[in-house]
Amino acid sequence: MSETPAVLEVRGVEKHFGGLYALSGLDMEVRRGEVVSVIGPNGAGKSTLFNTITGLYGPDSGDVWFQGQSIVGLKPSQITRLGISRTFQTVHLFPNMTVLENAMVGQHSRSRSGLLGAVLRLPSQRKEEERVRGKAREALSFFGRRLSGYRHEQPAFTLSYANRRRLEIARALATEPMLLLLDEPTAGMNPTETQELTDQIWRLRKDRGVTILVIEHDMRVVKGVSDRVIALDYGKKIAEGTYEEVAHDERVIEAYLGTKASA
Amino acid sequence: MDVRSWIRVGIIAGIVTIFLALVGLIGRFVDLNLVGEQVTFARLVLIAAPLVAGYAVTRPRIRAGERRALAPRDAIMAGAVSGATAGLVFGIAVVAADAFGIDRIRSVFLNVSQPLIDFVTFGQPPVVGAVILTAVSAVAGGLAAGLRVTPIAVRRPITTAVSAVLVLGFLQRIIPIALDQLNFERDWLYSRSIGGLTWLGAILVAGVAAGLSVLNARKGRDLRARLFSTREESTGVAPAQLGLALVLVAVLVAVPWVVGEVISQVLGTVLIYVLLGIGLNIVVGYAGLLDLGYVFFYAVGAYSTALLTGAALNTFTGSGPPAVSLDLNFYLAIPIVLVIAACAGLLIGAPVLRLRGDYLALVTLGLGEMVTVLVRSPWLVPLVGGPNGMRGVSDAAVAGFGFREPQHFYYLALGFVLLAIFVSWRLSASRIGRAWTAMREDEQTAEAMGVNTTRFKLLAFAMGGAIGSLGGSMFAVQIGSLTPQSFEVTVSILVLGLVILGGLGSLPGVVVGALVLVGLPGLLREFEEYRGLAYGAALVAVMILRPQGLVPNVRRSRELQEEERAQDEWALEKEADVAVVEGIST
Numbered sequence: 001m002s003e004t005p006a007v008l009e010v011r012g013v014e015k016h017f018g019g020l021y022a023l024s025g026l027d028m029e030v031r032r033g034e035v036v037s038v039i040g041p042n043g044a045g046k047s048t049l050f051n052t053i054t055g056l057y058g059p060d061s062g063d064v065w066f067q068g069q070s071i072v073g074l075k076p077s078q079i080t081r082l083g084i085s086r087t088f089q090t091v092h093l094f095p096n097m098t099v100l101e102n103a104m105v106g107q108h109s110r111s112r113s114g115l116l117g118a119v120l121r122l123p124s125q126r127k128e129e130e131r132v133r134g135k136a137r138e139a140l141s142f143f144g145r146r147l148s149g150y151r152h153e154q155p156a157f158t159l160s161y162a163n164r165r166r167l168e169i170a171r172a173l174a175t176e177p178m179l180l181l182l183d184e185p186t187a188g189m190n191p192t193e194t195q196e197l198t199d200q201i202w203r204l205r206k207d208r209g210v211t212i213l214v215i216e217h218d219m220r221v222v223k224g225v226s227d228r229v230i231a232l233d234y235g236k237k238i239a240e241g242t243y244e245e246v247a248h249d250e251r252v253i254e255a256y257l258g259t260k261a262s263a
Numbered sequence: 264m265d266v267r268s269w270i271r272v273g274i275i276a277g278i279v280t281i282f283l284a285l286v287g288l289i290g291r292f293v294d295l296n297l298v299g300e301q302v303t304f305a306r307l308v309l310i311a312a313p314l315v316a317g318y319a320v321t322r323p324r325i326r327a328g329e330r331r332a333l334a335p336r337d338a339i340m341a342g343a344v345s346g347a348t349a350g351l352v353f354g355i356a357v358v359a360a361d362a363f364g365i366d367r368i369r370s371v372f373l374n375v376s377q378p379l380i381d382f383v384t385f386g387q388p389p390v391v392g393a394v395i396l397t398a399v400s401a402v403a404g405g406l407a408a409g410l411r412v413t414p415i416a417v418r419r420p421i422t423t424a425v426s427a428v429l430v431l432g433f434l435q436r437i438i439p440i441a442l443d444q445l446n447f448e449r450d451w452l453y454s455r456s457i458g459g460l461t462w463l464g465a466i467l468v469a470g471v472a473a474g475l476s477v478l479n480a481r482k483g484r485d486l487r488a489r490l491f492s493t494r495e496e497s498t499g500v501a502p503a504q505l506g507l508a509l510v511l512v513a514v515l516v517a518v519p520w521v522v523g524e525v526i527s528q529v530l531g532t533v534l535i536y537v538l539l540g541i542g543l544n545i546v547v548g549y550a551g552l553l554d555l556g557y558v559f560f561y562a563v564g565a566y567s568t569a570l571l572t573g574a575a576l577n578t579f580t581g582s583g584p585p586a587v588s589l590d591l592n593f594y595l596a597i598p599i600v601l602v603i604a605a606c607a608g609l610l611i612g613a614p615v616l617r618l619r620g621d622y623l624a625l626v627t628l629g630l631g632e633m634v635t636v637l638v639r640s641p642w643l644v645p646l647v648g649g650p651n652g653m654r655g656v657s658d659a660a661v662a663g664f665g666f667r668e669p670q671h672f673y674y675l676a677l678g679f680v681l682l683a684i685f686v687s688w689r690l691s692a693s694r695i696g697r698a699w700t701a702m703r704e705d706e707q708t709a710e711a712m713g714v715n716t717t718r719f720k721l722l723a724f725a726m727g728g729a730i731g732s733l734g735g736s737m738f739a740v741q742i743g744s745l746t747p748q749s750f751e752v753t754v755s756i757l758v759l760g761l762v763i764l765g766g767l768g769s770l771p772g773v774v775v776g777a778l779v780l781v782g783l784p785g786l787l788r789e790f791e792e793y794r795g796l797a798y799g800a801a802l803v804a805v806m807i808l809r810p811q812g813l814v815p816n817v818r819r820s821r822e823l824q825e826e827e828r829a830q831d832e833w834a835l836e837k838e839a840d841v842a843v844v845e846g847i848s849t
Contacts, residue, residue: 054711080713092711094704097697105701109713111694115722118693119686129694175713 004031006065007179007211008053008084013062015048015235022048023059023235030179035205035212037222039246040232041255046215047089049232050181053213054086055079066179081109085177087168089184089215095157099147102156102167103136106174110135139174140167143200162193173208180204182214186221198224219247231255266344269320273345273404276316277352283308284353284383286796287374293382295789296459297432307429309383309396310403313349317342317404321411338412339405346404347397353383354393361389419480420473427472428465435459437786441522515677519670527669529785534676535737536781539758540765540773541683542731547759548768549691550723551703553624556611556631558754560728562638563607564600564735565745566647571596572657576648577744585653586645593659593740600736601729608728612721619706631755638747652746656739666740676737683730684770690726691768699723757781760798764805766812775814 006029015023022045030036038046051057053064055076064071071079085106094102111132117125140147143166151159156167165185172180185201186194198221204210216222222229222243229246231239239249246252283289288308295304320341323332333341360368361380368375384392410418431438435458442449452464460468489503519527539561546554573590575582591599615626638647647653658665659675666675690696698719701709710716739745761780765772779801784794805813 056707056711075715075717076707076710077713077715080711086711088708092705092708094701094708096704097700101697101700105697105709105712105714108694108698108701113694115690115695115726118695119689121689125693132694171712 004033006030007032007067008213009065010049010053011063011065013049013052013059013064015045015052015057015059021235023052025062026232026235026237028230028237028240030211030213032211033205033209034227035201035214035225037226037229037243038213038215038232039217039219039222039229039252040238044232044255045235046232047183048235050086050183050213050215053079053181054084077109080175080177083176083178084181085172085175085179086181087165087172087183087185089187091161091164091168093156093159093164093167093171096155098153098155099140099159099167100133100136100152102171103139103174104132106139106171107132107135108175110176135176136174139170142170142173142204162189165189165197173204173210177210179211179213182212182216184215184217186216186218194218194221197221201225223247265341269341269344270348272316272320273313273348274352276312276345276349277356279312280309280349280353281356283312284379285372285374286793288793289383290374290376290379292789293378296454296457297435298428298460298465299454299462300457302432302459302465305382310400313346313400313403314407316345316349317407318411320345321408333412335409335412338408342408342411343401343405346407347401349404350397350400351393353400354396357383357396358389358393416480420476423476424469424473428460428468431468432459432465433787436788437522437526440525444523445521519673524669526786527673529782531669531672531676531737531741532785533777533782534673534680535734535741536758536761536777537680537774538676538683538734538737539731539754540761540777541680541687541770542727542729542734543758544727544762544768544770544773545687545690545699545730546723546727547762549696549699549703550720550727551699552615552720552723553620554611554627554724554727555624555752555755555759556627556629556634557727557731557758558750558752559611559631559634560604560607560731561735561738561754562634562750563604563728564732565739565750566638566653566735567600567603567732568593568596568736568739569653569656569745570646571599574653574656574739574745576645576653577651578648579651582654585647593657594661596657597733597736600732604732604735605725605729607732608725609721611728612724616717616720628752628755632752635747635750635752638750647745650747652744654744656743656745658743659740667743672737672741675740679733679737683733687730688770695719695722760802764802764813766815768816769812769814772812772814772816776812779813 008030010026010028013023013026014021026045026049038049040046048057052059053071055071055074055078059072062072066079066082066084069082071082071084074082094105097105111128113122113125113128116122117128137152140152146163146166147170151163156164159167165188169180169182169185182201186197189197201212201214201221202225205212212225214225216225226243229239229241229243230237231246231249231252233251233255238251238255239246241249289305292304292308296302297304297307321333321338323330325331332338357380360375365375365377365380380389383396385395386392387395410421413421435453439449439453442452450461452460452467454461486503518530522530539557542560543554543557546552546557570585570588571591572593573588574585576585589596611627611630615623615630618626637643639650641649643649658667660666664671666672691699698709698714701712701714702716702719706716738749757780761776762773763776764780765774765776780798784791784797790797809815
């Protein structure tokens, strides 16, 4: 794998909130076409890592490179345009927009029609709207019947929990990402749904060539999808390797048991 | 049998009646006849609270998951008890007031007078009057309750008929004038001697209204489907829709000549506020940015129009030219005004980009207040005339046809309103509107999905400001002179109120909101003093009973209910599934 170039490089990133170090000197990289899982106990800095990569937080020091350019200091919308998209740990949809409109928002940075086009409804604008709608439908079709048909016109808040998670992934796909960050995609899903999503994450990589970085607590999912696993604790990388290597790493076991004991 | 709650509602209604009497809504309108000499506004107010109480206590309740409506006899009983309680409370207050001494109360509550007491006691001694009040209120409460439990096929025609009669009764200063203007014989409908409707007129109006209501119940769905079908597959325009459009255009064109000059003046002001509302709706309704300083754009539009079209300053010695001014044609000036207002929008938007919610509201309130200070300030006297203001604004004449006449102005304002509605509608249905909606629903997520929120916030402020400035321009044309009194914070509040009342993000809502909050006060001049009271009551009522607004954003309200039901069913199935799964795993 080492011959494929790194898509994402995180170099010595630190982020603290007051005295709390959410990330301290984290180094990691994700190579093209990989599925990498990030695991760690609660408060290990996993979501902070995602927020730092996508530009919601600026790091206190260190750098993040995406496809050979530093993306520190860019706005989240600019980073999305460059090709990183994400889902959120707690689902963040646009609840009163329809399912289709949610996905169409994902296409925002891939379209450009402005004020004049909107008011005069120029041919170019209409063509673009058609394209945006098509792309959004295509992104939704990834989940087959789950988000299809009459559901397109339903407001997002009427969806079931699992479908909200799926819609969030579809919306992220609609931004046409090269790197997709999934923050606990199976949280709250039942075993059948979890299994289904595990397969779909595989399919994303295989069919669409999307590179995926995923935070996950469910070890069966981690085992099922990951080429590589990175374990974090207190904002530091404590282990890295295949699922088997990391799962049997003493520090990882200690980190998890330690939290359990104190909880 | 929840007697306690019936009595509680009755007591509240009694207190409401006391309040209405104290503020003068009964005593001052003893002679305001609505129908004949029998149905007067004062009598209506006297029984209004018992009516509402009787209607309210009989609402179906949900107990243990079951919807329970009262049996008709129980319902009438409940209404009567509530009404009687209300009447009793008010009656006791009247007796107490009489015992205490009218003049002593009058020193605090100016509206309490002997004629008022005489009126509410029906000319009897106070105790007898209180008994009559209780009886009358009990009947009113019982009637309202009885109405509620009648089947909808009967209830709807009755309520429609009563409302139609009352509305026409209230419009007694307007409709007769319009009829006279049309040389329409109207003495059978409106009496010249007593003011309100005649009994014959009232009965005819009630009959027509009830008939229309029945017709609507039978054929309405079909008719509405033909008129308003928006299905995508229907290509071209249906004949029914074309007909509706033609009728609408004809009505819009004919209105000022039918209603006369005075009401055209009111309609012109309504249209100005519709323009302001459409602009603010972009900022608050589409983009979700609470702006309490919208008067800023009203002032920018008005004063820049004045300066660009060659208005003069009012000075002590007469008039003088402003420090900077052009003498442009009105229609050349408008694009420049729009650009100036859009730039002003960016100026307001830039410092508040990072603020949300309450903080944004406060800062915009301050920025809006700045404009009122600025136009009054000595510093800007050479430009805008300070407290003395300006005069001689262009009347936007086209080939010698001026628009200052109220009936002419209506058309000019209507033209700009239609243009603004068109632009606003196109924007909301585009990529830009989608980005605004996403931003309103969840700003951070919108940014993470690629929406440059900075840019779209500024765009909302600029577009909202530009459209609002048209309202200012129209105002300048309408009255031809400008003084700072017209640019107070109350304008911001009024516009925000009408946007919220109509329904955030809804264009028809803006029109309805402006008609209610600007048009009604203009029409019902005799209630001028109660404007604030009515305004507050209307907003509170809408926020409680219909928080989405009078004409809410179409799509959402249409789907809401059935979707919720479908979702409930789905949730039940899901619970069953989960139970099964849990059963397996444990």
